[in-house]
Amino acid sequence: MAKRVYVDNSATTPVSAAALKAMLPYFTGAFGNPSAAYSYGQEAKKALEESRRVIARALGAKNNEIFFTSGGTEADNWAIRGACKLNEKKGRHIVSTLIEHSAVLRTLEIMKEQGWEVTLLKPDPLGRISPEQLRGALREDTVLVSIMAANNVVGTLLPIPELCAEAHRGKALFHTDAVQAVGHIPLAVRDTGVDLLSLSAHKFRGPKGIGALFARLPLIMPPLITGGGQEKGRRSGTENVSAIVGMAAALEETLQNLEEHTRRISALRDRLIAEVVKIPGAYLTGDPGKRLPGLASFVFENLEGQDLVMALDRRGICASSGSACSTGSIDAPHVLLAMGYTPDRARGALRFSLGPDNTETDVETILAILPGAVEQVRAKNRLNRGSG
Numbered sequence: 393m394a395k396r397v398y399v400d401n402s403a404t405t406p407v408s409a410a411a412l413k414a415m416l417p418y419f420t421g422a423f424g425n426p427s428a429a430y431s432y433g434q435e436a437k438k439a440l441e442e443s444r445r446v447i448a449r450a451l452g453a454k455n456n457e458i459f460f461t462s463g464g465t466e467a468d469n470w471a472i473r474g475a476c477k478l479n480e481k482k483g484r485h486i487v488s489t490l491i492e493h494s495a496v497l498r499t500l501e502i503m504k505e506q507g508w509e510v511t512l513l514k515p516d517p518l519g520r521i522s523p524e525q526l527r528g529a530l531r532e533d534t535v536l537v538s539i540m541a542a543n544n545v546v547g548t549l550l551p552i553p554e555l556c557a558e559a560h561r562g563k564a565l566f567h568t569d570a571v572q573a574v575g576h577i578p579l580a581v582r583d584t585g586v587d588l589l590s591l592s593a594h595k596f597r598g599p600k601g602i603g604a605l606f607a608r609l610p611l612i613m614p615p616l617i618t619g620g621g622q623e624k625g626r627r628s629g630t631e632n633v634s635a636i637v638g639m640a641a642a643l644e645e646t647l648q649n650l651e652e653h654t655r656r657i658s659a660l661r662d663r664l665i666a667e668v669v670k671i672p673g674a675y676l677t678g679d680p681g682k683r684l685p686g687l688a689s690f691v692f693e694n695l696e697g698q699d700l701v702m703a704l705d706r707r708g709i710c711a712s713s714g715s716a717c718s719t720g721s722i723d724a725p726h727v728l729l730a731m732g733y734t735p736d737r738a739r740g741a742l743r744f745s746l747g748p749d750n751t752e753t754d755v756e757t758i759l760a761i762l763p764g765a766v767e768q769v770r771a772k773n774r775l776n777r778g779s780g
């Protein structure tokens with residue numbers, strides 16, 4: 393079988409060779425429980441704390457502001473539920489956006505069921521949220537603002553420092569879901585001013601099922617998960633040492649190469665965009681200027697994105713319809729609906745997300761295959777409509 397072209401790096405990435413190498417000793421030789429007093433345990437504990445230092449340094453944070461979690465979803469849950477609990481005496485109002493990941497949106501739905509009021513800001517047609525919009529939504533009783541740093545469906549980058557400044561003027565805490573941003577764009581917590589930030593290792597070539605929450609001191613986040621009191625009592629459960637070591641190694645490597653990688657990958661992205669929009673009925677989605685370096689997202693008229701994903705898969709290309717969903721349902725991406733696309737248009741979504749392994753040849757392969765795949769899916773639709 394010919395080599396597959398994997399362009400779904402926003403969904404997940406392969407573990408880098410450096411991350412894998414760093415992880416391996418902690419499965420067997422240095423397998424101790426970091427809470428144990430003997431040397432096996434202390435060896436693991438040392439690796440854990442060194443990883444925390446690496447991640448803190450990468451984000452411009454202090455070591456004791458980094459807490460390991462089981463990934464982005466847990467970090468988002470913890471940030472929202474924890475910040476609300478911490479500040480519930482101030483009020484019961486949260487501001488977020490319609491373009492957040494379900495890890496945030498579903499959590500907010502549950503907060504609503506628990507009596508919280510939630511205002512979800514609507515993006516403009518490019519997926520942007522402005523500081524003025526946020527200012528208009530803030531109230532005396534707003535406790536938390538949660539706005540993502542980079543959108544996972546259309547790649548639009550949000551102005552986090554400005555949004556955060558607005559939230560702080562309104563005396564609300566600010567959380568950013570930076571799962572798609574960390575390892576992809578420069579991000580220093582002190583420059584942005586955020587109080588809480590979620591990240592996930594498998595988006596930057598670390599392993600799956602591991603992430604972290606940054607919580608700015610002197611915030612003391614109430615725990616979401618209780619038990620043996622690990623992570624200074626904030627997040628119980630025996631630490632996933634090998635995954636944590638892998639996350640730190642992956643982030644360090646990614647940031648070392650960030651400038652060169654961004655230059656290379658955004659050139660590939662721009663070539664892809666310039667050619668794909670020449671296909672009849674194909675349109676770029678998201679902000680053409682301020683977008684993730686590797687993300688090229690489109691809508692195609694007269695087809696279902698999911699059908700196109702399957703047609704591309706049969707030709708060896710792994711892309712996404714932008715609504716990667718564990719249930720496999722083919723709802724139109726909620727992000728595009730919020731941006732004002734009609735359900736019909738939004739259902740024609742396709743996302744290519746490039747990673748460090750992608751080459752010019754990959755892009756040329758996609759460009760050679762995509763027009764035919766689009767035409768085939770549309771022809772099949774015409775046939776079905778004709779016979780139906």
Ligand SMILES: Cc1ncc(COP(=O)(O)O)c(C=O)c1O
Binds near residue numbers: 571
């Ligand atoms: C923006 C965003 N937030 C949160 C998550 C969830 O992260 P995890 O898969 O680590 O739970 C994702 C994953 O796709 C994401 O893209």
